[in-house]
Amino acid sequence: MKDASSTPPTVPLALVAPGRPVRLERLACGQGLQRRLAAMGLVAGVLIEVISGSPSGPIVVALNQSRIMLGRGVAHGLRVSECSSRSSPFLRDEFDTSNYQG
Amino acid sequence: MNAPSRIALIGNPNSGKTSLFNQLTGAHQHVGNYPGVTVEKRDGVCVHKGHTLRITDLPGTYSLTASSIEEIVARDFIMGEKPDLVIDVLDASNLERNLYLAVQVIELGVPLVLALNMSDVATSRGIEFDVVRLSELLGAPIVPTVAVKGAGLEALLDAAVSVLDNERPLSRPTIGCGHEIDAARAALAAMLPSNGQAPEWTALKLLEADEQVWASIDSEEIRRAASAHIRSIEKRLGDAPENLIAEARYGFISGACREAVRSTVEARHNLSDRIDAVVMNRVVAFPLFLGLMYLVFQLTFTVAGPPMAWIEAAFGVLGNTVSGWWPEGSENALRSLLVDGIIGGVGGVLVFLPSILLLFLAIAILEDSGYMARGAFIMDRLMHKIGLHGKSFIPLLIGFGCSVPAIMATRTLDNDRDRLTTILVTPLMSCGARLPIYALIIPAFFPERLHAPMLWLIYLIGIALAVLVAKLLRSTLFKGETQPFVMELPPYRVPTVHGLLIHMWERGWLYLKKAGTVILAISILLWAVSSYPRKTRFDRDYAAEIHQLEDQGRVGEAAAVTQAQQADVMAYSVAGRVGHALEPVIKPLGFDWRIGTALIGALAAKEVFVAQLGIVYAVGEAGEASDTLRHRLRENYSPLAAFCILLFCLISAPCMATIAVTKRETNSWKWALFQLGGLTALAYVITFLVYQTGRFLGIGVA
Numbered sequence: 068m069k070d071a072s073s074t075p076p077t078v079p080l081a082l083v084a085p086g087r088p089v090r091l092e093r094l095a096c097g098q099g100l101q102r103r104l105a106a107m108g109l110v111a112g113v114l115i116e117v118i119s120g121s122p123s124g125p126i127v128v129a130l131n132q133s134r135i136m137l138g139r140g141v142a143h144g145l146r147v148s149e150c151s152s153r154s155s156p157f158l159r160d161e162f163d164t165s166n167y168q169g
Numbered sequence: 170m171n172a173p174s175r176i177a178l179i180g181n182p183n184s185g186k187t188s189l190f191n192q193l194t195g196a197h198q199h200v201g202n203y204p205g206v207t208v209e210k211r212d213g214v215c216v217h218k219g220h221t222l223r224i225t226d227l228p229g230t231y232s233l234t235a236s237s238i239e240e241i242v243a244r245d246f247i248m249g250e251k252p253d254l255v256i257d258v259l260d261a262s263n264l265e266r267n268l269y270l271a272v273q274v275i276e277l278g279v280p281l282v283l284a285l286n287m288s289d290v291a292t293s294r295g296i297e298f299d300v301v302r303l304s305e306l307l308g309a310p311i312v313p314t315v316a317v318k319g320a321g322l323e324a325l326l327d328a329a330v331s332v333l334d335n336e337r338p339l340s341r342p343t344i345g346c347g348h349e350i351d352a353a354r355a356a357l358a359a360m361l362p363s364n365g366q367a368p369e370w371t372a373l374k375l376l377e378a379d380e381q382v383w384a385s386i387d388s389e390e391i392r393r394a395a396s397a398h399i400r401s402i403e404k405r406l407g408d409a410p411e412n413l414i415a416e417a418r419y420g421f422i423s424g425a426c427r428e429a430v431r432s433t434v435e436a437r438h439n440l441s442d443r444i445d446a447v448v449m450n451r452v453v454a455f456p457l458f459l460g461l462m463y464l465v466f467q468l469t470f471t472v473a474g475p476p477m478a479w480i481e482a483a484f485g486v487l488g489n490t491v492s493g494w495w496p497e498g499s500e501n502a503l504r505s506l507l508v509d510g511i512i513g514g515v516g517g518v519l520v521f522l523p524s525i526l527l528l529f530l531a532i533a534i535l536e537d538s539g540y541m542a543r544g545a546f547i548m549d550r551l552m553h554k555i556g557l558h559g560k561s562f563i564p565l566l567i568g569f570g571c572s573v574p575a576i577m578a579t580r581t582l583d584n585d586r587d588r589l590t591t592i593l594v595t596p597l598m599s600c601g602a603r604l605p606i607y608a609l610i611i612p613a614f615f616p617e618r619l620h621a622p623m624l625w626l627i628y629l630i631g632i633a634l635a636v637l638v639a640k641l642l643r644s645t646l647f648k649g650e651t652q653p654f655v656m657e658l659p660p661y662r663v664p665t666v667h668g669l670l671i672h673m674w675e676r677g678w679l680y681l682k683k684a685g686t687v688i689l690a691i692s693i694l695l696w697a698v699s700s701y702p703r704k705t706r707f708d709r710d711y712a713a714e715i716h717q718l719e720d721q722g723r724v725g726e727a728a729a730v731t732q733a734q735q736a737d738v739m740a741y742s743v744a745g746r747v748g749h750a751l752e753p754v755i756k757p758l759g760f761d762w763r764i765g766t767a768l769i770g771a772l773a774a775k776e777v778f779v780a781q782l783g784i785v786y787a788v789g790e791a792g793e794a795s796d797t798l799r800h801r802l803r804e805n806y807s808p809l810a811a812f813c814i815l816l817f818c819l820i821s822a823p824c825m826a827t828i829a830v831t832k833r834e835t836n837s838w839k840w841a842l843f844q845l846g847g848l849t850a851l852a853y854v855i856t857f858l859v860y861q862t863g864r865f866l867g868i869g870v871a
Contacts, residue, residue: 098378098409099236100653105415106232107657108266111408112416118442119449124550125559125654127445132262132294134441136546138559138654 081126081142085117089147096144104145107135114150173214173221174333175250179243179274180258181267182229183539183659185286189258189316190226191671193326217326220333225252231266233273235381244381247279248366254280254332256325261291261298261313262660264430268422271307275341278367281309282328284321288313294439296432303429308341317665346417350376350410353398360391376402376410441660445543454547461540462628465531467621473523477608480523484516506696514692514780519681524608525601526677532570533672537664541566542656549654555636556643558584559654561591565635568598569628570676572827575600576834586647590639592831593844596823597635599628602775606818609779613799614811623815631819638851695744695770695781704741707734739785744769758817758853759810759860768817774824809869813860821852 077092091113094101108130109115118134120126125138137145180186194213211226227246228239235241247255257274259267264285274281285298304311310328314321345351357372374382375395386392402410448457488508495504535541544566549559561579568575572595579591599607611623711734718727739745740762747769748762755765763785770781786801802811822845823831832841863869 094412096653098411100655101409101412102232102234102236102415103655105412106230106234106236106269107655108269108419110412110416110419113419119445125546127449127546127658129442131265132439132660133266134445134658134660136542136549136559136654136656136658138549138553141653141655 077146080145090150093146175252177252184258184260185316186258261288283311285313299429306425308339344421476523510696529676530673539659539661555640568595594635599631605776605779614808698743758856759813809863817856822849
C-alpha cells in the first residue's frame with residue numbers, strides 16, 4: 068500500500084528547469100496515455116532529467132540513455148519531485164516488488 | 170527434417186531491427202501487407218547450417234498491449250501464426266526500456282532469442298554486460314550483435330538454431346506482480362478454459378484492462394470476476410492494476426540489470442545531446458530545418474541534371490532507331506504508337522528517375538540519421554497551433570516522396586480527428602510524382618538563377634496551404650483535443666550506405682513499377698485518344714499551301730500553316746475534343762485545351778501530365794520533332810500561365826492511387842471523394858485568383 072504521508076511535494080514536469088534530475092511520482096493522465104508512457108519507460112519511480120524545453124513548445128527528457136519528447140500537455144500531467152541524489156540514474160534502487168506484498 | 174522454420178523479428182523502434190533484418194536476408198525480401206491492415210509486412214529467407222529460416226520483420230513496437238495497430242499486428246502474429254522462434258532485438262544502450270517488450274514476449278511463453286544490438290555503442294559508453302547471467306535471469310539466450318556492421322550474426326543464428334533444435338532449454342522466469350495481483354491472476358486463470366491461449370496470460374491481460382482480450386471473453390461470469398478484481402486491487406493499492414503490473418515488469422528488469430549490467434562511466438551528455446544543443450537551439454532550429462529542406466531540393470535539381478540528360482538522349486536514340494524501321498515519310502499507326510505513345514510516354518517519365526531517387530535518398534538520410542524525429546519536435550509547436558500533432562509532421566514529410574505511403578504512415582496517429590485531417594491535407598505536400606512537372610516547366614520559363622528558388626516556393630506554397638486547410642478542418646469538421654505528444658528522440662547515427670540504398674531502391678522501384686505498368690497503359694490510352702479519330706479530310710488544302718510557300722522561300726509562313734494543320738488534327742481527336750470542352754472552364758486560369766488534356770492524364774498519375782504534354786505536342790509536330798517540348802511550351806504560354814500550371818498541379822485532385830488509399834485508410838468513399846472534390850475546388854479558386862491578379866497587374870504576361 069502506498070503511504071500518502073511519505074509522498075514528497077510534487078510539481079508538474081513542465082515547470083522543471085533543465086539540468087536537474089527529478090523523480091517521476093505520479094502520472095495524472097488518462098489510462099491510454101499512461102500505457103504508452105509506461106511502454107517507453109515512464110512509470111512512477113523513475114529518475115528523469117529535462118534536457119531542453121521552451122516555455123510553450125514540447126520538452127525533451129532523458130531517461131537513462133533514451134531521449135523522449137513530450138508535448139506541453141503531457142508534461143503538465145506528469146508530477147515529479149526534486150531528487151538530490153544522482154547516485155544511480157541507470158537503476159531505480161528504491162523499487163522493490165515486496166512493497167506490494169500484503 | 171528441413172522444413173523451413175518461421176522466425177519473427179520483434180523490437181523497439183530505433184533498435185536496429187531493420188538493419189538486422191536487412192543483414193540477415195539481404196536482397197531476398199518480400200514486402201507486403203498484413204491481412205486487413207496496411208502495416209507493412211516484410212518477409213525474407215536466410216539459410217544457416219542446413220536450416221532454412223523464414224524471417225518476418227514485425228513492426229517496431231515498445232510494448233505488446235493493444236494500444237496501436239502495430240502492437241496488435243505484432244501480438245496477433247506471434248499468437249496467431251505461432252512462429253517457431255521470436256528474435257527480440259534490444260538496443261543495448263537502452264536496455265531497461267527495451268527489456269519491457271522482451272518481458273512481454275516472455276509472458277507469451279514463445280521460444281525466444283535476444284539480440285543485444287549496438288553492443289559496441291553501449292560498451293563505448295562504459296556499460297558492461299554479464300551476458301551469461303542476464304541469459305539465465307531472462308530464460309533466453311542473449312547474443313551481442315552490431316547489426317549495421319554485420320557483427321554477431323553467425324552467433325545469433327547459431328543460438329536461433331540451437332533453440333529450434335531444443336538444445337539446453339533455459340527455464341523461464343515468472344514475474345511476480347505482488348501478492349494481490351498474483352492471487353487475482355491465479356483466480357481468474359482457474360476460471361478460464363485451458364484449451365485456448367495460456368490462461369495465465371489471458372488472466373494478466375484481463376487485469377491490464379486490455380480491450381482486445383476483454384472483447385474475446387464471452388463469459389459474463391469471467392468478465393464480472395475480472396472487474397471485481399480490478400476494483401478491489403485499485404481500492405487496496407491505490408492504483409490501477411495495469412500501472413502496477415507495468416511497474417512490476419520494470420521492477421523485475423531493474424533487478425536483472427542490477428545483477429548483470431554495470432555502468433562504469435556516467436555518460437550524462439553524449440554526442441547526440443551535444444549535437445542537439447546546437448541543432449535544436451531555439452534560434453537555430455527552425456531556420457536550419459528550412460535550410461536543410463532547401464538543400465534537399467537544390468540537390469535534387471542540380472545533381473540529377475546530367476543523368477537526366479543521358480536518359481533523355483538514350484530515349485531519343487531509341488525513338489529514332491525505331492522510327493528508322495519504317496520508310497521515311499510514311500504514316501504508320503504502329504510506328505506512331507511505338508515512338509510517340511510508348512517510347513515518348515514512358516521515356517518522358519523515366520527521365521525523372523534520377524530526381525526521384527535523389528529525393529528518396531535525401532529523405533532516407535534524414536530518416537536514418539535521426540533528424541526526422543527532430544523535425545517533428547521542431548514542428549510540434551507549429552503543428553500544435555494548427556491543431557495537429559507533431560507526429561503528423563512525419564506523414565506530411567513522407568508526402569514529399571509519395572502521398573500513398575504518407576497516408577499509410579498516418580497510422581501512427583491514434584486520434585481519428587488528427588489522422589483524418591492529416592490524410593486530407595497530405596496531398597498538398599508536393600509529392601515526387603509532381604517533380605517531373607516542375608522540372609519540365611520551371612527551366613522552360615524561368616532563368617537559371619530562379620530554378621531552385623521557384624521549386625522551393627512551390628513546395629512552400631503547398632506547406633502553407635496544408636497549414637491553412639488543416640486549421641480550417643480542425644476548427645470546423647474535426648473539432649476537439651489533439652492527441653498528447655509523446656515520441657522518442659533517437660540518437661544521431663551515421664546512416665549506412667547499405668541501409669540508404671535499400672530504402673532508396675524500395676521507393677524508386679515503386680516508381681519504376683508504376684512507370685512500367687500504370688503509366689505505360691495510360692500512355693497508350695492517352696496516345697490513342699490524342700490520335701483518333703484521325704482527321705484526313707481538311708477544309709483547306711494545307712499540303713498545297715505549304716508547298717507553294719516553301720517554293721517561294723517563305724519558310725516562316727509555311728511553318729505557321731503546318732502548325733495550323735497540326736492544331737486542326739489534334740482538335741479532331743477525342744483528347745482534343747475533351748480538352749476543348751474543358752477550355753471555357755479552364756481559360757480563366759490561363760490554360761488552353763492542351764493543358765486540359767494533360768490535366769486529365771494527371772488525374773491518373775501526376776507524372777502523366779508530362780508524358781501527355783509530350784504526346785500532345787509530338788503528335789502535333791507530325792514527325793518533324795526538331796523543337797524540344799520546352800521550346801514549344803515557351804512559345805505557347807506566358808510565364809504567368811506557366812506558374813498557374815505549377816500551382817494547379819500542386820493543389821488539384823490527388824492521383825487515383827492516393828484517392829484509393831484514402832478510401833482504404835478511412836474506410837469510406839465519403840472522405841476520399843471529399844478530398845478529391847475539395848482539393849480540386851481549392852486549386853481552381855487559387856489558380857483563378859493568381860492568374861487574374863497577375864494579368865491585371867501585368868506580371869509575367871509576356
